Amino acid sequence: MKKPDPLANAEFRRVAQAIRGRIRDGTYQPGQRLPAAPALAQELDSNRSAVERAVRVVAAEGLLTTRQGSGAYVSRIIQTITRDGTARYQKAKREEASGPDGAPARGAFEAELRRMGLVPRNVPSVRREVPPSEVAELLGVSADEVSVVVRDRRMYAAPAEAAHNDLGTPVQIATTYIPLDIAGGTVLEDHDTGAGGMISRLAEMGHEQTRISERIRTRTPTPEEAEFLTLDLDNRVYQLTHIAWTAAGRAVEVTLHILPASLWELSYSWDIDS
Template sequence: MAFFFGLATGARGAFAAEIARLGVTSSASTVISRERPPERVAQILGIHHAAKSLVRARVMRTDATVVQVATSYFPGDVAFDTQLEQQDTGDGGSKSRLAELGYQQTRIRESVDVRPPSKEEAEALGVSADRLVYEITHVGLTESGKAVEVCVHVMPITLWSLSYEWPIDQPAV
């Protein structure tokens, strides 16, 4: 399975779009809450470490297999009392809702680490704690550089192949 951040028409987010592109059925369960994010996430979002953010914690499946757990964090001043707090964020998912709110993501920054899963992650993913997982920290940035979303994806390395593509700036001739 390749990890790709493209949105297909009618998709509810990047995961659903990519899984549909692969011809597989996807589903996700989402728990939505307002809570303090981990300290490193608060730092990326530029919020006080004790401030609450909107959290969308998802368990994502293809057919009946859990293929990743992903937790998105949004600054409260951006996301509270919006459609982002609903189970169904609508066509285009959170990125489209953020754009409608005036926070269009124009850049993303990702870091990828390989590590053992936590006990909770291993249970959710149905893997043993001695297996390795990818942890992808995805940061959505506006034109002004404001981080409006941090999503931490955790997925077994045995199920995923990561593939990225981006344009190369052409040197002046």
């Protein structure tokens, strides 16, 4: 067996660090295409093999995106987005994140991005369908017939100065399942549920969420997820399963969030019983 070459390993790490440095100091701007591997190797006084390996590493970290047949591009968002699993369910925290016009954020995702100076974009679709068996079990609905309303969102983040028609960078897939007997024929079947989002509408309908559970694991993306999130198939995503119950103990929402692990930080805090 051929032994690893320590000099080759050291070289690709040096190149990766040089690329990171040029992104961080603005030499390579967000959205800019990097020079092709031979040119970049010459620019960094290296070799093509080390450059190609370094690009893969930096792309896995989320600083670059690679496009088949097109090359490597600096990610338009290079800071980490924090998903605050505590503050996002506190009404006062959501209302703090108002936009330039003073309007309150329309849900936790928008509030989180606004705190970072980013503009949220959301392409929703709404449908009724037969739920997956594990979702049906959690919600206590039938897995053999149409029994849920599905709110499926493709979520983007754009710089504050982005044009209105610029969707920005895809950052999340969120698929929400709500029992049909709760959501059917209500505003929850509209694309825009208004200020405060779905949580506020459920509360107004008598289904206030009082307890949540979130299960998190990492995995590789499916081909569909990788295509939308502009990831390589060997990158990692968080799969976060969110379940919400009312005080009466009924589960009224199950949401599956798919988030690029290189782009997101998951934050939680709670008081410890003395």
